Amino acid sequence: MPTEGNTMRTHRLLTTLGCALTAVLATAAAPPAQAARPAAATTVRTHDGVLRGAAHDGYRTFEGIPYAAPPFGALRWAPPHRPAPWPGLRDATRPASACPQPAGEVPGGSTDEDCLHVNVTAPDGASPVHPRPVVVWLHGGGYTTGAGGSYDAHRMATRGGVVVVTVDYRIGALGFLAHSGLPGSGTFGLADQQAALRWVRAEIGAFGGDAREVTLAGESAGGYSVCAQLASPAAAGLFDRAIIESGPCTGAADRPFAPYAVPLSSARATGADLAVKLGCGSAPDVPACLRRVDVPRLLAAQDTDQQPAYGTPLLPGDPAAAIADGRFHRVPVLLGSTHDEGNGWAAGIIQAGYPVTPGTWPDVAAAFFPAPERVVRAYPVHGADGGPVFGAAIGDADFACPTARTAGLLAAHVPVWRYEFADEHAPPLTSGTPPFPLGAPHASELPYLFDLGGRPRDLTAAQHRLADTMIDYWTRFARTADPDGPSSPPWSRHTVLSLAPDRIGPTRTADLRHHCAFWNALG
Numbered sequence: 001m002p003t004e005g006n007t008m009r010t011h012r013l014l015t016t017l018g019c020a021l022t023a024v025l026a027t028a029a030a031p032p033a034q035a036a037r038p039a040a041a042t043t044v045r046t047h048d049g050v051l052r053g054a055a056h057d058g059y060r061t062f063e064g065i066p067y068a069a070p071p072f073g074a075l076r077w078a079p080p081h082r083p084a085p086w087p088g089l090r091d092a093t094r095p096a097s098a099c100p101q102p103a104g105e106v107p108g109g110s111t112d113e114d115c116l117h118v119n120v121t122a123p124d125g126a127s128p129v130h131p132r133p134v135v136v137w138l139h140g141g142g143y144t145t146g147a148g149g150s151y152d153a154h155r156m157a158t159r160g161g162v163v164v165v166t167v168d169y170r171i172g173a174l175g176f177l178a179h180s181g182l183p184g185s186g187t188f189g190l191a192d193q194q195a196a197l198r199w200v201r202a203e204i205g206a207f208g209g210d211a212r213e214v215t216l217a218g219e220s221a222g223g224y225s226v227c228a229q230l231a232s233p234a235a236a237g238l239f240d241r242a243i244i245e246s247g248p249c250t251g252a253a254d255r256p257f258a259p260y261a262v263p264l265s266s267a268r269a270t271g272a273d274l275a276v277k278l279g280c281g282s283a284p285d286v287p288a289c290l291r292r293v294d295v296p297r298l299l300a301a302q303d304t305d306q307q308p309a310y311g312t313p314l315l316p317g318d319p320a321a322a323i324a325d326g327r328f329h330r331v332p333v334l335l336g337s338t339h340d341e342g343n344g345w346a347a348g349i350i351q352a353g354y355p356v357t358p359g360t361w362p363d364v365a366a367a368f369f370p371a372p373e374r375v376v377r378a379y380p381v382h383g384a385d386g387g388p389v390f391g392a393a394i395g396d397a398d399f400a401c402p403t404a405r406t407a408g409l410l411a412a413h414v415p416v417w418r419y420e421f422a423d424e425h426a427p428p429l430t431s432g433t434p435p436f437p438l439g440a441p442h443a444s445e446l447p448y449l450f451d452l453g454g455r456p457r458d459l460t461a462a463q464h465r466l467a468d469t470m471i472d473y474w475t476r477f478a479r480t481a482d483p484d485g486p487s488s489p490p491w492s493r494h495t496v497l498s499l500a501p502d503r504i505g506p507t508r509t510a511d512l513r514h515h516c517a518f519w520n521a522l523g
Helices: 004-025 154-160 172-176 188-207 221-231 264-277 286-291 295-301 319-324 343-351 361-368 372-378 383-411 461-480 510-522
Strands: 040-046 049-055 059-066 089-091 117-123 132-138 163-167 209-219 241-245 333-338 416-421 496-500 503-506
Touching: 040 059, 040 188, 059 154, 117 154, 117 188, 132 188, 132 221, 132 461, 154 163, 154 461, 163 188, 163 209, 172 188, 172 264, 172 295, 188 209, 188 221, 209 221, 209 461, 221 241, 221 319, 241 461, 264 286, 319 383, 333 383, 333 461, 343 383, 361 372, 361 383, 372 510, 383 416, 383 510, 461 496
Parallel strands: 049 089, 132 163, 132 209, 209 241, 241 333, 333 416, 416 496
Antiparallel strands: 040 049, 049 059, 059 117, 117 163, 496 503
């Protein structure tokens, strides 16, 4: 067995690798954006000014709309402020800059702090006179990468008859650094999301959205953000339904592949370490010193993995504890995970030079799981099956079982519908050949709901039918708070719906119950 120090170093190394992989998977390796298509102009008047958007075949888009003032200078590490009104006509025909992040999903990365924008996609026919339900989408990316502009929502808007709003919010240290000299710090990224929701309540009617019917949705870190907003007193009244994809609310630090929140004291210790790395640790005014650091230096110094802090005014308690205690906003919830959540991480770790064999499995398990000896017995590796076994353990421990627990806790108070995305031939999310078939890994459902990077994925006819059915479920939930309907296979609140091209129906849960009993016993 490795020593405690070696285990922690290995844990950090492999977690960093896993988080880097998450950043790729969270956008399903979005292809380069298409060249701009000629489109007719369309205008909307908001309280801040007039926007010129683009009219397409069956829908309209308005991109790069500011919902808060640029958070730079004195507003870096401050709560979001209202944007300044603009004179004349503001162009909204292309996305604005993504929030600062390393190269990855955003080619070349971004260093532009003027990034607090939303993008609106509205179907033809949506109008202030005939408003449509609204879906507000929070991107994933481990709280370090991601962009609302990566998610082309026109299929959801046109087929589902909803207005879709994608959000850019501060990520990395700019969104989640905590320091005692920065009031409200540790949750500025979550505060941005709330500012965007307030913008939706105030402005979406002009785009044909129904401000009284707002569904907050997200995947991975975006899904966990929905959990945080469910638990945040400050989010009261800002949304009416919730969709949580692969971001279970009961995440914890000993399950490092799924998002989780950290105590404010831990977040401040991390923030103090970052201040030292940036040469600000002993400055007379640490916040002022940090605000003078340029963005590239900040990105280079920040930790790869970021988490929101609890024990703050915005997030008083751990979302896991709040959900368990019933202290959350009473809205219907649709949530789920993919069948093979952990396979992408397992494959990436193996390809990085950490094979999983009967001989190495105990050390790998010790780096990632509590009670590793018990994990090795419960998930034995025989010969060449190490990758899928490792992936199954990650998926069960960090996603499937926490999702089941989250669903059970929520269902004691609100209507809950739960799914499992199970297309074992889902389009690959990354280039190259993985060391074993990945099945339906983390984020593999996203191309069925969005055209990532502005281009449709290469789906078969059966997969296209599944995508249409999923959009029907998601948008029916946004419209009626119940995804079930006569045009789709039945979805009962008392079953977990398996979503696959060849079968949509109740999933077989006996094995999962067995594995979750094991993980729940570990705490």
